[in-house]
Amino acid sequence: MGRGILLALALALAGCTEPNPGYEGSPDVGAACTPGARSCSGQSVMVCVPSGSGTAWQLDRACPPSSTCKAGFCTPGAGACVGSCESGLVCTVFVNPSTMTSLGNYCAKPVGSKVGGVPCTSDAECGTGFCISRGKSRTCYQACGKNRACPSPSKCQELTLTVNGVQGTIPGCVP
Numbered sequence: 001m002g003r004g005i006l007l008a009l010a011l012a013l014a015g016c017t018e019p020n021p022g023y024e025g026s027p028d029v030g031a032a033c034t035p036g037a038r039s040c041s042g043q044s045v046m047v048c049v050p051s052g053s054g055t056a057w058q059l060d061r062a063c064p065p066s067s068t069c070k071a072g073f074c075t076p077g078a079g080a081c082v083g084s085c086e087s088g089l090v091c092t093v094f095v096n097p098s099t100m101t102s103l104g105n106y107c108a109k110p111v112g113s114k115v116g117g118v119p120c121t122s123d124a125e126c127g128t129g130f131c132i133s134r135g136k137s138r139t140c141y142q143a144c145g146k147n148r149a150c151p152s153p154s155k156c157q158e159l160t161l162t163v164n165g166v167q168g169t170i171p172g173c174v175p
Contacts, residue, residue: 033057038072038165045069045164060164064092064129065109073097073164076106081143090116091143092128095166103161103168105143116142117154117173132159134174142173150174 033048033055040046045060063074066089073095081091085107092111096104110127114120118140120131126140144156150173159172 036165040069040072043067043069045072045074047072047165061123061129062111064111067094067108073100076108078107081105081107081148083148090127091148093130093141093143093161093163093170095164101166103163103166103170105145105170112140114140116140117151117175130161132161132172137175139175143171144173145171 035048035050035055037048038045038060039048039057041057041059043063045063046057047060048055049058051058061074063069066077067074068077069075075097076094078085078089085091088109089107090110091105092108093103094106094108096102108129111123111129112125112127114125115127116139120126120138120140123129123131125131128141128143130141131138132141141159141161142150142154144150150156154173154175156171157174158169159174160167160169161172
């Protein structure tokens with residue numbers, strides 16, 4: 001009976017050694033990297049930063065649920081926000097997967113429980129995954145535009161945000 005268990009364990013482990021072409025893997029934290037380089041570690045975006053006398057991989061952003069980390073960017077798992085998102089999803093900011101140089105609003109599962117426009121202290125609190133600074137206050141990002149109005153008394157304004165190293169302007173509600 002002991003041999004049967006060992007055989008089953010050996011067969012199970014053998015299946016784990018098959019290559020997985022869809023898996024990008026984690027950056028080798030001990031290897032030298034070029035500052036600004038981006039990579040994925042599971043569902044997290046990593047960026048190479050100067051550190052002491054060398055460089056090190058540092059967490060840039062955990063990708064929202066239902067999105068995927070690919071080539072150092074969070075890619076949306078659902079379509080662009082046109083009007084509102086389907087139930088259970090929020091409209092949030094991603095690097096536009098078509099250009100990889102601009103920002104866009106896409107539907108995604110919420111990160112935190114706070115809705116757009118309410119005070120926050122960290123990105124993880126907000127459903128959109130973004131706690132933005134405006135002057136001395138910080139609020140959860142809320143998308144707006146011609147098909148998405150802001151709740152009163154907020155106004156829709158162009159905001160400058162940096163997402164996965166890409167800086168751009170995107171409309172958002174400002175109190």
